Amino acid sequence: MLDLLESSERYGLELVDASAGRLKRGSIYVTLGRMEAKGFVASRQEDRAPGAIGLPRRLYRPTAYGLKVRDAYRLLRDALALKPAEAK
Amino acid sequence: MPGRWLSRIGRWMLHTDTFALMLSPAIADFQFETPTGIARACHYYAIVRALVGALRFDICGDLATLAEDIGAITVLTTIQASYYAFMLVLFSGLGTERVSTLDVGSDLVTRIVSYVLVICAVCLLTSSACFWPPRRTCQSQPED
Numbered sequence: 001m002l003d004l005l006e007s008s009e010r011y012g013l014e015l016v017d018a019s020a021g022r023l024k025r026g027s028i029y030v031t032l033g034r035m036e037a038k039g040f041v042a043s044r045q046e047d048r049a050p051g052a053i054g055l056p057r058r059l060y061r062p063t064a065y066g067l068k069v070r071d072a073y074r075l076l077r078d079a080l081a082l083k084p085a086e087a088k
Numbered sequence: 089m090p091g092r093w094l095s096r097i098g099r100w101m102l103h104t105d106t107f108a109l110m111l112s113p114a115i116a117d118f119q120f121e122t123p124t125g126i127a128r129a130c131h132y133y134a135i136v137r138a139l140v141g142a143l144r145f146d147i148c149g150d151l152a153t154l155a156e157d158i159g160a161i162t163v164l165t166t167i168q169a170s171y172y173a174f175m176l177v178l179f180s181g182l183g184t185e186r187v188s189t190l191d192v193g194s195d196l197v198t199r200i201v202s203y204v205l206v207i208c209a210v211c212l213l214t215s216s217a218c219f220w221p222p223r224r225t226c227q228s229q230p231e232d
Contacts, residue, residue, distance in 0.1 A: 003130050011113075011117060012113050012114065012117055013121065014119045024134075025114075025130070025131070025134040026133060026137030026138065027137065027138075027141065028136040029111070029113050029114040029134075029138045029141075029142075030110050030137075030138055030141030030142060030145065032109075032110075032113070033109035033110035033142070033145070034145065036109055037109070043109070043113075054116065054119035055095065055112050055114065055115050055116035055119060056116055056225075057116040057117060057120055058109075058112070058113040058116065074145065074186070
Protein backbone atom coordinates (compact mmCIF):
# COMPACT_ATOMS: atom_id res chain seq x y z
CA MET A 1 0.00 0.00 0.00
CA LEU A 2 2.87 2.36 0.86
CA ASP A 3 4.51 1.45 -2.45
CA LEU A 4 1.37 2.46 -4.32
CA LEU A 5 1.10 5.72 -2.41
CA GLU A 6 4.74 6.68 -2.83
CA SER A 7 4.37 8.18 -6.31
CA SER A 8 1.35 10.38 -5.67
CA GLU A 9 -1.63 11.07 -3.45
CA ARG A 10 -4.43 8.63 -4.11
CA TYR A 11 -8.02 7.89 -3.13
CA GLY A 12 -8.98 4.58 -1.56
CA LEU A 13 -10.63 3.26 -4.71
CA GLU A 14 -7.62 4.29 -6.83
CA LEU A 15 -5.46 2.14 -4.57
CA VAL A 16 -7.81 -0.81 -5.07
CA ASP A 17 -7.68 -0.38 -8.86
CA ALA A 18 -3.89 0.07 -8.89
CA SER A 19 -3.27 -3.00 -6.75
CA ALA A 20 -4.50 -5.41 -9.43
CA GLY A 21 -6.76 -7.31 -7.07
CA ARG A 22 -4.41 -7.53 -4.10
CA LEU A 23 -6.38 -4.96 -2.11
CA LYS A 24 -10.12 -5.33 -1.50
CA ARG A 25 -12.43 -2.37 -1.36
CA GLY A 26 -14.17 -3.80 1.72
CA SER A 27 -11.02 -3.67 3.83
CA ILE A 28 -9.00 -0.82 2.29
CA TYR A 29 -10.62 1.99 4.30
CA VAL A 30 -10.27 0.27 7.66
CA THR A 31 -6.64 -0.58 6.87
CA LEU A 32 -5.90 2.99 5.78
CA GLY A 33 -7.61 4.32 8.92
CA ARG A 34 -5.50 2.07 11.13
CA MET A 35 -2.35 3.03 9.23
CA GLU A 36 -3.19 6.69 9.73
CA ALA A 37 -3.78 6.11 13.44
CA LYS A 38 -0.29 4.55 13.59
CA GLY A 39 1.26 7.41 11.62
CA PHE A 40 2.20 5.43 8.50
CA VAL A 41 0.04 7.53 6.18
CA ALA A 42 -1.52 10.98 6.31
CA SER A 43 -4.70 12.08 4.66
CA ARG A 44 -6.63 15.17 3.74
CA GLN A 45 -10.04 15.87 2.33
CA GLU A 46 -10.20 16.82 -1.31
CA ASP A 47 -10.66 20.43 -2.35
CA ARG A 48 -14.26 20.84 -3.40
CA ALA A 49 -16.16 23.29 -5.46
CA PRO A 50 -18.67 25.36 -3.50
CA GLY A 51 -22.11 23.77 -3.52
CA ALA A 52 -20.76 20.26 -4.13
CA ILE A 53 -22.99 17.58 -2.65
CA GLY A 54 -22.01 14.35 -0.90
CA LEU A 55 -19.20 13.61 1.50
CA PRO A 56 -15.72 14.85 0.55
CA ARG A 57 -13.32 12.17 -0.66
CA ARG A 58 -10.10 11.52 1.24
CA LEU A 59 -6.62 11.58 -0.33
CA TYR A 60 -3.81 9.54 1.22
CA ARG A 61 -0.05 9.98 1.12
CA PRO A 62 2.73 8.16 2.99
CA THR A 63 4.54 9.85 5.86
CA ALA A 64 8.33 9.86 6.19
CA TYR A 65 7.91 7.52 9.16
CA GLY A 66 5.76 5.17 7.11
CA LEU A 67 8.36 4.99 4.35
CA LYS A 68 11.10 4.30 6.91
CA VAL A 69 9.04 1.48 8.41
CA ARG A 70 8.47 0.06 4.93
CA ASP A 71 12.21 0.18 4.15
CA ALA A 72 13.03 -1.44 7.48
CA TYR A 73 10.46 -4.17 6.81
CA ARG A 74 11.96 -4.76 3.36
CA LEU A 75 15.45 -5.12 4.84
CA LEU A 76 14.16 -7.56 7.45
CA ARG A 77 12.24 -9.58 4.86
CA ASP A 78 15.28 -9.76 2.58
CA ALA A 79 17.53 -10.76 5.46
CA LEU A 80 15.16 -13.52 6.53
CA ALA A 81 14.89 -14.76 2.96
CA LEU A 82 18.66 -15.25 2.69
CA LYS A 83 20.06 -18.75 3.09
CA PRO A 84 22.69 -19.15 5.84
CA ALA A 85 25.50 -19.42 3.26
CA GLU A 86 24.41 -16.21 1.53
CA ALA A 87 24.09 -14.30 4.78
CA LYS A 88 27.84 -14.45 5.51
CA MET B 89 -27.70 10.95 -2.43
CA PRO B 90 -26.77 7.25 -2.05
CA GLY B 91 -25.21 6.06 1.19
CA ARG B 92 -27.02 8.64 3.27
CA TRP B 93 -28.62 6.20 5.70
CA LEU B 94 -25.33 4.32 6.11
CA SER B 95 -23.71 7.65 6.88
CA ARG B 96 -26.35 8.34 9.55
CA ILE B 97 -25.87 4.89 11.08
CA GLY B 98 -22.10 5.40 11.08
CA ARG B 99 -22.32 8.79 12.75
CA TRP B 100 -24.60 7.30 15.40
CA MET B 101 -22.55 4.18 16.11
CA LEU B 102 -18.93 5.23 15.65
CA HIS B 103 -16.58 7.66 17.30
CA THR B 104 -16.30 10.83 15.26
CA ASP B 105 -12.69 10.31 14.24
CA THR B 106 -13.29 6.65 13.37
CA PHE B 107 -16.19 7.70 11.19
CA ALA B 108 -14.06 10.36 9.50
CA LEU B 109 -11.12 8.01 8.85
CA MET B 110 -12.77 4.66 8.08
CA LEU B 111 -16.38 4.98 6.99
CA SER B 112 -16.67 8.45 5.50
CA PRO B 113 -14.05 7.80 2.73
CA ALA B 114 -15.86 4.60 1.73
CA ILE B 115 -19.19 6.44 1.42
CA ALA B 116 -17.54 9.41 -0.32
CA ASP B 117 -15.96 7.16 -2.98
CA PHE B 118 -19.31 5.43 -3.46
CA GLN B 119 -21.10 8.76 -3.89
CA PHE B 120 -18.42 9.93 -6.33
CA GLU B 121 -18.61 6.80 -8.48
CA THR B 122 -22.41 6.40 -8.27
CA PRO B 123 -22.26 2.86 -9.72
CA THR B 124 -25.26 0.91 -10.90
CA GLY B 125 -26.30 -2.74 -10.88
CA ILE B 126 -23.84 -5.28 -9.51
CA ALA B 127 -21.16 -2.64 -8.94
CA ARG B 128 -23.59 -0.75 -6.70
CA ALA B 129 -24.22 -3.86 -4.62
CA CYS B 130 -20.45 -4.42 -4.37
CA HIS B 131 -19.98 -0.85 -3.17
CA TYR B 132 -22.70 -1.28 -0.54
CA TYR B 133 -21.04 -4.49 0.60
CA ALA B 134 -17.70 -2.66 0.86
CA ILE B 135 -19.29 0.10 2.96
CA VAL B 136 -20.95 -2.41 5.28
CA ARG B 137 -17.61 -4.19 5.69
CA ALA B 138 -15.94 -0.86 6.43
CA LEU B 139 -18.67 -0.15 9.01
CA VAL B 140 -18.15 -3.53 10.68
CA GLY B 141 -14.36 -3.08 10.69
CA ALA B 142 -14.66 0.43 12.11
CA LEU B 143 -17.09 -0.78 14.77
CA ARG B 144 -14.70 -3.55 15.78
CA PHE B 145 -11.85 -1.03 15.93
CA ASP B 146 -13.94 1.23 18.18
CA ILE B 147 -15.07 -1.57 20.50
CA CYS B 148 -11.48 -2.83 20.91
CA GLY B 149 -10.36 0.73 21.74
CA ASP B 150 -13.20 1.15 24.22
CA LEU B 151 -12.44 -2.17 25.91
CA ALA B 152 -8.76 -1.20 26.20
CA THR B 153 -9.85 2.05 27.84
CA LEU B 154 -12.16 0.11 30.17
CA ALA B 155 -9.26 -2.17 31.16
CA GLU B 156 -7.49 0.87 32.60
CA ASP B 157 -10.37 1.25 35.08
CA ILE B 158 -10.56 -2.44 35.96
CA GLY B 159 -9.92 -1.80 39.67
CA ALA B 160 -12.78 0.66 40.05
CA ILE B 161 -15.09 -1.55 37.98
CA THR B 162 -14.29 -4.56 40.16
CA VAL B 163 -15.00 -2.63 43.36
CA LEU B 164 -18.26 -1.22 41.99
CA THR B 165 -19.37 -4.64 40.72
CA THR B 166 -18.56 -6.29 44.04
CA ILE B 167 -20.52 -3.69 46.01
CA GLN B 168 -23.54 -4.03 43.72
CA ALA B 169 -23.41 -7.82 43.59
CA SER B 170 -23.11 -8.07 47.37
CA TYR B 171 -26.09 -5.77 47.84
CA TYR B 172 -28.34 -7.64 45.42
CA ALA B 173 -27.18 -11.06 46.63
CA PHE B 174 -28.04 -10.03 50.20
CA MET B 175 -31.46 -8.83 49.08
CA LEU B 176 -32.02 -12.08 47.23
CA VAL B 177 -31.18 -14.12 50.31
CA LEU B 178 -33.44 -11.92 52.43
CA PHE B 179 -36.48 -12.09 50.16
CA SER B 180 -36.10 -15.75 49.26
CA GLY B 181 -36.63 -16.77 52.89
CA LEU B 182 -33.22 -18.41 53.24
CA GLY B 183 -32.15 -15.73 55.64
CA THR B 184 -34.90 -16.53 58.15
CA GLU B 185 -34.11 -20.24 58.40
CA ARG B 186 -31.37 -21.84 60.42
CA VAL B 187 -28.57 -23.11 58.26
CA SER B 188 -28.78 -26.57 59.83
CA THR B 189 -32.41 -26.97 58.75
CA LEU B 190 -31.67 -26.18 55.13
CA ASP B 191 -31.65 -29.04 52.65
CA VAL B 192 -28.40 -28.24 50.89
CA GLY B 193 -28.84 -30.47 47.88
CA SER B 194 -27.29 -30.07 44.48
CA ASP B 195 -30.50 -28.41 43.28
CA LEU B 196 -30.20 -25.60 45.81
CA VAL B 197 -26.50 -25.11 45.13
CA THR B 198 -27.10 -24.95 41.38
CA ARG B 199 -29.86 -22.42 41.88
CA ILE B 200 -27.76 -20.22 44.16
CA VAL B 201 -24.77 -20.34 41.81
CA SER B 202 -27.03 -19.46 38.86
CA TYR B 203 -28.55 -16.50 40.72
CA VAL B 204 -25.15 -15.22 41.82
CA LEU B 205 -23.74 -15.50 38.28
CA VAL B 206 -26.71 -13.63 36.82
CA ILE B 207 -26.42 -10.93 39.49
CA CYS B 208 -22.66 -10.59 38.86
CA ALA B 209 -23.16 -10.39 35.09
CA VAL B 210 -25.84 -7.69 35.37
CA CYS B 211 -23.76 -5.74 37.89
CA LEU B 212 -20.69 -6.00 35.64
CA LEU B 213 -22.72 -4.65 32.74
CA THR B 214 -24.05 -1.68 34.68
CA SER B 215 -20.61 -0.92 36.17
CA SER B 216 -18.99 -1.08 32.72
CA ALA B 217 -21.67 1.25 31.38
CA CYS B 218 -20.64 3.81 34.01
CA PHE B 219 -17.04 3.71 32.84
CA TRP B 220 -17.70 3.29 29.09
CA PRO B 221 -15.66 5.98 27.31
CA PRO B 222 -17.62 8.88 25.81
CA ARG B 223 -17.76 9.49 22.07
CA ARG B 224 -14.43 10.87 20.93
CA THR B 225 -14.81 14.00 18.89
CA CYS B 226 -12.59 15.78 16.44
CA GLN B 227 -13.41 18.24 13.68
CA SER B 228 -17.05 18.30 12.62
CA GLN B 229 -17.85 16.72 9.29
CA PRO B 230 -19.89 18.59 6.72
CA GLU B 231 -23.41 17.27 6.32
CA ASP B 232 -24.21 15.39 3.17
